[in-house]
Structure formats: structure tokens, C-alpha cells
Amino acid sequence: MDAQEFADVVSAVRAFVREQVIPREDKIEESDSIPESIRQGAREMGLFGYALPEEYGGLGLSLSEEVRLVFEVGYASPAFRSMFGTSNGIAGQVLVKSGSPEQRASWLPRLASGEVVGAFALTEAEAGSDPSTLTTVARRDGDHYVIDGAKRFITNAPEADVFMVFARTGGPGSRGISTFLVPGGAPGLKVGTPDAKMGQRGAHTAEVFFDGVRVPASAMVGDEGTGFRTAMASLAQGRVSISAVCVGLAQRIVDETVAYARERTQGGHAIGEYQLIQGLIADSQAELYAGRAMVMEAARAFDAGEDTKLGPSCTKYFCSEMVGRVADRAVQVFGGMGYMHGVPVERFYRDARLFRIYEGTSQIQQVVIARHLLR
Incomplete structure (x- = not known):
């Protein structure tokens, strides 16, 4: 383009x-x-x-x-x-x-x-931060595989027409995992009730159950045993994109905060005239500026093939934490109004909390970063 x-x-x-x-x-x-x-x-x-x-x-x-x-x-x-x-x-x-x-x-x-919606079915109840321990099984049966197991917190599961399912076809560990393309209407596949989440309403997650789901061998994506590698490659790219979402949301929150600080008055003055309010706004703008620069550099390095692991983890770690701090400061600037339903920054405060959890928690990003440097 x-x-x-x-x-x-x-x-x-x-x-x-x-x-x-x-x-x-x-x-x-x-x-x-x-x-x-x-x-x-x-x-x-x-x-x-x-x-x-x-x-x-x-x-x-x-x-x-x-x-x-x-x-x-x-x-x-x-x-x-x-x-x-x-x-x-x-x-x-x-x-x-x-x-x-x-x-x-x-x-x-x-x-x-947009004719169909896809979902990424990796996370399980006891295999979240370490998906190499997943227990969903795909057993070979002639020219087919039969999948049994359950997934948790699967984004877009209630709307999904196709699932990228990660299941164990071999022994323990990451090398025993393969990927399967499973249509949403496959017999034996059941999507649970949408989760009642703290925030991000309108975005749905749910459990997905596989009870003898039968798919042809041609539904395997990539070679057998390469599923974990496929998942990690997709997540690395996704972490840069999620970081960009955090930057976009942080920009919105800063704009809402600045507008309120200009209009809201206390003691006959706009609250934006008070230096302690200015300090909160300045901290948020500085972190937003840093986050945007990190995302742009991580994306450039990813495209060039220079860094497809460390940069995405550093960026996701910083930006997901950053937008939470920006949202917290916004609520502080708004004061009591920032705690009221119907005020955008109250909603963003709840929405932002999830970014530190999904597609790799902040703690997992810390581990990835440190291990990369110490290897």
C-alpha cells in the first residue's frame, strides 16, 4: 500500500x-x-x-x-x-x-x-502463563483426529466461526503440541456462557469444550509438534499490536483528562491551573510519548527481522502498565466524578486492567525479557 x-x-x-x-x-x-x-x-x-x-x-x-x-x-x-x-x-x-x-x-x-470470525484457543484452566503444559488432547484415529479437552478465557468464542485449537498430539512439553483448524459448528464443540468481566464490555470471552470433536487430518495447521512454536510466533506479533491499543487508549484518556482540567473549576480557577494537577497530566503525557516511541521502534525492528521477541515483550510490558497508570491518574484528576459510572475515565480504568493480563502477563514479559538477556 x-x-x-x-x-x-x-x-x-x-x-x-x-x-x-x-x-x-x-x-x-x-x-x-x-x-x-x-x-x-x-x-x-x-x-x-x-x-x-x-x-x-x-x-x-x-x-x-x-x-x-x-x-x-x-x-x-x-x-x-x-x-x-x-x-x-x-x-x-x-x-x-x-x-x-x-x-x-x-x-x-x-x-x-468479516464474513467469519476467528478465535485462538490456547489458554486452559491450568495452562495459562505456561501453555506448554496444556492437557487438551488430539488422538489420531485413521484419517482423522479426535479432540478432547477444554479451553478458558477464549476471546470471541461466542461469535467464532473457526477456532485455532492447540492440542497435545505427542509427549509432554512444548514439542508435543499441534495446531488444528476447527469449525465453530463441529459436533462435540460447545461454547460456554460468556464471562462476566470487570471491564471491556462488548468484547466477549468464554470457555470452549471439546468432547470427541472429530476433524480430518488435513485440519492440522503446520507440521505435527509445531503448535507451540506457531502460538508463540503469533503472540509475539500480537504483543506489539496490543501495545498500540494501549497507546491509543492512553491518548484518549489524556485527552479526556486535559479537557476536564480546563473546564472544571475549584476556588474560582480551572483545576488545570494548579501545579499538582499539571504534574499528573505531565506524567501521563510523558509516559504516553515513551510508549508510542517504543511501539514504533518495536514494529520497525519486527518488520526488519532484527527483533521478534525482546522488543515485543518490552513494549507489551511497558505499554500495558503505562495505560493503567494513565487511567489511574485520570480518575485522580476527575476526583469524585472519576469514580462515577457513566464517566468515560471510570470505564477506561476498568478496561485498562486487562491489558496487563492477556496475551502474556506482565510477569511473563519480565521473565521473557530477563531470560533473553541472561542466556
Whole structure:
């Protein structure tokens, strides 16, 4: 995509977010769902496939381009990005990186158009931060595999048409894990009730149960025993994108904070005139500036093949923690109003908490970073 075409895409998304999504955020929060008009608008702009290859109907953005687009997407409620995030990211990238030509041709065009939604089924009740210990099993039975087990906290599971399922086909450890493409309507597959979460309403997670789910051997994605490697590759790229979401949300929170500090008065003065309020705003802007720079550099290095592990972990660690601090300061600036339902910063305070947990907790990022340096 040439520079002008990409700039036009970013501009269109920015306008859509501000004119269509933000005015409906309260409705999304109340209904725990994304309005169909927003979903259709996202399809028409190609947001379900911005990171998928052009040959399959996607926009084919590099990671450096993707994060600049996600800065705009992240300015709205995180549920908006979650609607198409897994199709572009951890689920879609499994097929991009490891899928057969037939699997790609069958599923990527439909993911890119938004006709179908993908889900990444890795996490289990006792295999979250260390998925190499997962216990979901895929047993070979002639020309098929039979999958038994359960997954937890699977994003978009209630809406998913296809699951990228990680199951054990061999012995213990990471080398015994393979990846399977499982249609959402497969007999024996059951999606649980959507989880009642603290925040990010409109973005759904749920348990997924596999009871004798039978898939053809051709449903295996990549070679047997490469599933863990496939998952980690998709997560590394996804961590940079999640960091961009954090930057976009932090920008929104800073803008809300500054606007309130200009308008709210105490003692006959706008509270923004008081130096302690200025200090809170300055700290948030400085961290936002650093986070944006980190994301851009991590994406550049990833695209160049210079760093596909350390940079994504450093960036995800910093940006997910950063947006939490920015949200906390915003509530402090708003004072009592920041603790009230219906005020955006109260909602963002709850929404931001999840970024430090999913797609690799802050503690896992610390381990990845330290082990990389100490090896």
C-alpha cells in the first residue's frame, strides 16, 4: 500500500472512530454488544483484514503500518478493536504463518471480509502463563483426529466461526503440541456462557469444550509438534499490536483528562491551573510519548527481522502498565466524578486492567525479557 493510500485509510478510520464508535460507547457498555452498524462499517473499511495478505482480500499492512492504524482504533472502547483483533492477529496469523495453501484459500478471504470470525484457543484452566503444559488432547484415529479437552478465557468464542485449537498430539512439553483448524459448528464443540468481566464490555470471552470433536487430518495447521512454536510466533506479533491499543487508549484518556482540567473549576480557577494537577497530566503525557516511541521502534525492528521477541515483550510490558497508570491518574484528576459510572475515565480504568493480563502477563514479559538477556 502506497503512503497516500495508507494515509487515507488512517484518516477514514480516525473519522469513523470519532463519529460512529465513540458516540455509541455508552450503548456498548450497557448492552455488552457492538451495534451491527459499527460491525458493518468496520467490514466496509477492511478492518477485519488489515493485517492479512492482500492476495486473500486483506489490506496487507506491515506491522509498522498496522500499529499506526491501531493507534486510531485504540482511541475508542477496547471492545471495538476486539471485534476484529483476533481475526487479524493471533488467530489469523496462525494461518498466515503456518497454514497450508488450501487452508489459507478457504479461510483467510472470509476472515478478511468479516464474513467469519476467528478465535485462538490456547489458554486452559491450568495452562495459562505456561501453555506448554496444556492437557487438551488430539488422538489420531485413521484419517482423522479426535479432540478432547477444554479451553478458558477464549476471546470471541461466542461469535467464532473457526477456532485455532492447540492440542497435545505427542509427549509432554512444548514439542508435543499441534495446531488444528476447527469449525465453530463441529459436533462435540460447545461454547460456554460468556464471562462476566470487570471491564471491556462488548468484547466477549468464554470457555470452549471439546468432547470427541472429530476433524480430518488435513485440519492440522503446520507440521505435527509445531503448535507451540506457531502460538508463540503469533503472540509475539500480537504483543506489539496490543501495545498500540494501549497507546491509543492512553491518548484518549489524556485527552479526556486535559479537557476536564480546563473546564472544571475549584476556588474560582480551572483545576488545570494548579501545579499538582499539571504534574499528573505531565506524567501521563510523558509516559504516553515513551510508549508510542517504543511501539514504533518495536514494529520497525519486527518488520526488519532484527527483533521478534525482546522488543515485543518490552513494549507489551511497558505499554500495558503505562495505560493503567494513565487511567489511574485520570480518575485522580476527575476526583469524585472519576469514580462515577457513566464517566468515560471510570470505564477506561476498568478496561485498562486487562491489558496487563492477556496475551502474556506482565510477569511473563519480565521473565521473557530477563531470560533473553541472561542466556
